[in-house]
Amino acid sequence: MTITVHTFSGSPRGWRVLLGLAFKDLSWDTNYLSLADRDHRKPEFLSLNPRHTVPVVEADGVVLRDSIAILAWLDREIPDKPLFGNTPGQAAEIWQIAMECCDYLRDANRQLLSEVFFGDDAVPARGTEKHKSLRAAVKLVHAEQRYLEDLLNDGRPYLAGGVPSAADAVAFPEVRLLQRALETKHHMMTSLGFEAPEQTCPQLAAWKVRIEALPGVAATSPAHWN
Numbered sequence: 001m002t003i004t005v006h007t008f009s010g011s012p013r014g015w016r017v018l019l020g021l022a023f024k025d026l027s028w029d030t031n032y033l034s035l036a037d038r039d040h041r042k043p044e045f046l047s048l049n050p051r052h053t054v055p056v057v058e059a060d061g062v063v064l065r066d067s068i069a070i071l072a073w074l075d076r077e078i079p080d081k082p083l084f085g086n087t088p089g090q091a092a093e094i095w096q097i098a099m100e101c102c103d104y105l106r107d108a109n110r111q112l113l114s115e116v117f118f119g120d121d122a123v124p125a126r127g128t129e130k131h132k133s134l135r136a137a138v139k140l141v142h143a144e145q146r147y148l149e150d151l152l153n154d155g156r157p158y159l160a161g162g163v164p165s166a167a168d169a170v171a172f173p174e175v176r177l178l179q180r181a182l183e184t185k186h187h188m189m190t191s192l193g194f195e196a197p198e199q200t201c202p203q204l205a206a207w208k209v210r211i212e213a214l215p216g217v218a219a220t221s222p223a224h225w226n
């Protein structure tokens with residue numbers, strides 16, 4: 001089966017799918033759309049996904065357009081190295097963590113990173129509404145980092161147990177994007193009081209390194225970071 005993933009370089013939702021493929025030791029083709037050129041609004045892409053969002057996966061005539069649906073489909077299509085566990089209990093835990101990361105960590109990151117990556121690069125003055133809302137976003141991010149840290153505190157290597165799962169595929173892009181923000185927008189992130197896992201969440205920092213070392217994961221990194 002030939003799997004083509006249409007995505008933007010650095011899209012957290014597209015990255016989930018690439019990680020799911022890597023965790024399963026599969027190969028794939030990536031078609032990077034240009035956000036600047038608005039490729040996702042062009043008729044060719046709209047014919048695949050009228051909602052103009054990435055990721056979209058094409059595989060032997062099947063077209064799928066939601067990151068979580070794609071991971072679930074992939075697991076049914078290719079059951080080896082399951083992303084959603086082997087038992088009902090494991091499936092429930094993986095879904096729960098994955099959806100919590102979709103809802104809470106993604107939302108906190110969106111509030112913070114849309115300004116950090118795409119804003120005017122000026123650190124907002126203390127006391128302004130913008131500063132208050134970005135500080136609030138940083139607090140939410142910290143709370144979600146601590147939630148992940150607590151999951152790992154029982155000694156498990158991955159978020160939902162002993163093997164990488166869909167929970168890790170959803171969480172990793174978010175944690176890695178925060179690191180990227182710290183690397184490329186250091187002054188802004190530190191001025192807002194962001195604390196990296198390396199400072200406050202040692203289990204999460206070690207998990208990030210563990211995921212990065214898995215086979216195939218390096219190839220999922222955003223193309224424009226190289």
Ligand SMILES: N[C@@H](CCC(=O)N[C@@H](CS)C(=O)NCC(=O)O)C(=O)O
Binds near residue numbers: 012013052055067068
């Ligand atoms: N529920 C969808 C949401 C996808 C989504 O919002 N993707 C963003 C990029 S991370 C996007 O394509 N935004 C462009 C747009 O909405 O026009 C999924 O998880 O696949």
